[in-house]
Amino acid sequence: xxxxxxxxxxxxxxxxxxxxxxxxxxxxxxxxxxxxxxxxxxxxxxxxxxxxxxxxxxxxxxxxxxxxxxxxxxxxxxxxxxxxxxxxxxxxxxxxxxxxxxxxxxxxxxxxxxxxxxxxxxxxxxxxxxxxxxxxxxxxxxxxxxxxxxxxxxxxxxxxxxxxxxxxxxxxxxxxxxxxxxxxxxxxxxxxxxxxxxxxxxxxxxxxxxxxxxxxxxxxxxxxxxxxxxxxxxxxxxxxxxxxxxxxxxxxxxxxxxxxxxxxxxxxxxxxxxxxxxxxxxxxxxxxxxxxxxxxxxxxxx
Numbered sequence: 001x002x003x004x005x006x007x008x009x010x011x012x013x014x015x016x017x018x019x020x021x022x023x024x025x026x027x028x029x030x031x032x033x034x035x036x037x038x039x040x041x042x043x044x045x046x047x048x049x050x051x052x053x054x055x056x057x058x059x060x061x062x063x064x065x066x067x068x069x070x071x072x073x074x075x076x077x078x079x080x081x082x083x084x085x086x087x088x089x090x091x092x093x094x095x096x097x098x099x100x101x102x103x104x105x106x107x108x109x110x111x112x113x114x115x116x117x118x119x120x121x122x123x124x125x126x127x128x129x130x131x132x133x134x135x136x137x138x139x140x141x142x143x144x145x146x147x148x149x150x151x152x153x154x155x156x157x158x159x160x161x162x163x164x165x166x167x168x169x170x171x172x173x174x175x176x177x178x179x180x181x182x183x184x185x186x187x188x189x190x191x192x193x194x195x196x197x198x199x200x201x202x203x204x205x206x207x208x209x210x211x212x213x214x215x216x217x218x219x220x221x222x223x224x225x226x227x228x229x230x231x232x233x234x235x236x237x238x239x240x241x242x243x244x245x246x247x248x249x250x251x252x253x254x255x256x257x258x259x260x261x262x263x264x265x266x267x268x269x270x271x272x273x274x275x276x277x278x279x280x281x282x283x284x285x286x287x288x289x290x291x292x293x294x295x296x297x298x299x300x301x302x
Contacts, residue, residue: 001127003048004120004258006113007055008132009101012151013037013090015133017083019154026276030082034093035277036155041097042280044131045263052126052258055094056112057087057103064106065242072242075190096271100258102251110136111246118247120255121146131158134188138166139245141174171203179212182240183229193239194232201225212236 016036023032044050065072079087094101102112113130117140120126130137130148137148144162152159159165166174183202185193205225209215216233219226229236269286272278278288 002051002123002125003129004052004054004126005044005048005050005129005131006116007053007099008109008113008130008134008137009055009090009094010058010087010109011133012040012131012155013087014083015151016040016155017086019156023276026274029089030086031275031277033083033086034089034275035280037090037093038272038275038277038280040155041093041099042263042268042283045097045260048129050129050260052120052255053097053099053260054116054253054258055099055101056109056116057091057101058109059103059105059107061105063108064246065108067106069238069242071190073189075187092271096264096267098261098264100253102253104249104251107246107249111249112251113137114140114245114247115249115251116253117146119252123255126255129160136189136245139174139177141166172206176206176210178240178244179206179210181243182212182236182238185239186243189242191239191242192235194229194236197225197228197232201228205229212240 013033013036017033020032020036022030023035025031063072091101102116103109104112113132114137117128117130121128121142127144128146130140130146132148133151135148135150138150138161140146141148141161141163144164148161149158150161151157161169163174166172166177170177170180172180180199180202181191181193183194183197183205184199185191205215205219206212209218215229216236219229221230263284265284265286268284269281272281272284273286273289281288
């Protein structure tokens with residue numbers, strides 16, 4: 001079976017930024033997150049041997065979620081300049097790997113991944129892996145045909161979620177996770193949910209009725225959870241809307257647009273020598289250039 005890997009680029013870069021010790025390129029630019037991203041991609045390409053790859057980026061413009069809810073992700077601190085510069089430079093890392101990137105104003109990376117999943121999950125000969133640093137994409141998992149590979153610790157360990165693993169963690173199907181967040185909210189994204197409604201009650205209601213819409217249609221007024229739930233239909237449905245990954249972003253690549261043709265060792269060697277990533281050049285089999293990087297990189301993270 002062919003393998004398609006869809007990468008949540010912003011998530012991986014953020015994770016690498018916080019996991020990798022400070023590293024400065026020979027040119028004096030912050031490079032730790034780029035080093036972590038490069039090492040992770042090298043490991044993925046060598047270990048998994050994908051046939052197709054794509055990476056999705058967030059954009060700085062307000063998303064459709066921010067437009068309908070001004071406090072969406074409002075609690076998150078502003079990204080430091082040294083991270084912002086590496087987020088911009090990361091597009092070049094993906095180009096050096098020959099990985100197609102996508103970004104659309106108004107949509108988050110998860111929505112682009114959801115759109116690509118929706119398009120290519122119909123291909124019976126393709127298995128889709130979603131590579132991300134957070135759990136939001138678990139709602140896209142389907143059986144073992146669409147799975148999520150989530151970074152577990154730093155950028156060196158991952159755990160794979162198929163539909164069974166999602167059920168074991170939440171007691172719910174992947175497609176029910178937006179309903180779950182509609183009730184319990186999501187502090188990382190500042191999605192409010194329904195106050196006072198805990199995970200156990202929320203999961204139990206969804207197991208009984210399937211969706212938030214069904215719950216507000218069928219939950220008896222004398223049910224023990226009714227007082228906590230029934231007055232807050234608007235809040236629950238709105239939070240579910242915020243938590244639901246879109247699958248209709250305006251991108252439509254062909255399968256061939258995403259084909260991965262293997263590592264271009266000459267190009268990667270040149271790029272990594274310029275950035276001072278000597279240990280990665282050695283792992284690739286190339287010849288490290290003499291550099292004056294201000295911090296010694298670590299070659300044991302992957």
